[in-house]
Amino acid sequence: MKIMKKINMITAFLAVSCLLIVSLTFNSCAPTKAVADKSGAQLWAENCQRCHNTPAPSSFGPEQWETIGMHMQTRSLITEKERDKIVDFLKGSR
Numbered sequence: 001m002k003i004m005k006k007i008n009m010i011t012a013f014l015a016v017s018c019l020l021i022v023s024l025t026f027n028s029c030a031p032t033k034a035v036a037d038k039s040g041a042q043l044w045a046e047n048c049q050r051c052h053n054t055p056a057p058s059s060f061g062p063e064q065w066e067t068i069g070m071h072m073q074t075r076s077l078i079t080e081k082e083r084d085k086i087v088d089f090l091k092g093s094r
């Protein structure tokens with residue numbers, strides 16, 4: 001019984017260390033931490049009204065947003081990651 005407890009403790013310790021390493025690695029590797037911290041809604045508000053009014057999320061359906069996202073990514077010079085966040089946000093409204 002005692003040994004089981006020890007094994008459980010070791011497992012828990014390993015799990016916690018693993019999570020810590022993963023999160024540290026992820027943070028140090030992320031080239032644009034600021035972007036990673038921003039929500040799709042925020043990126044949408046910041047990037048999509050430079051040239052026209054911010055389109056309402058409900059104006060288009062999910063497939064349309066997918067296409068518009070690709071089109072507007074080239075216009076707004078955002079990264080793929082930013083585009084995906086924005087498109088996910090816009091698709092979520094319908």
Ligand code: HEC
Binds near residue numbers: 044047048051055075
């Ligand atoms: C650099 C300027 C610019 C930026 C930034 C920009 N757009 Fe556009 N957008 C345009 C122009 C120009 C059009 C007119 C259609 C075209 O591209 O020929 C347009 C059209 C659209 C349309 C209408 C498409 C249609 O089929 O009627 C939507 C929706 C749209 N943009 C969404 C977005 C979103 C979402 C973003 C942010 C990711 C964005 N735009 C960023 C320039 C821009």
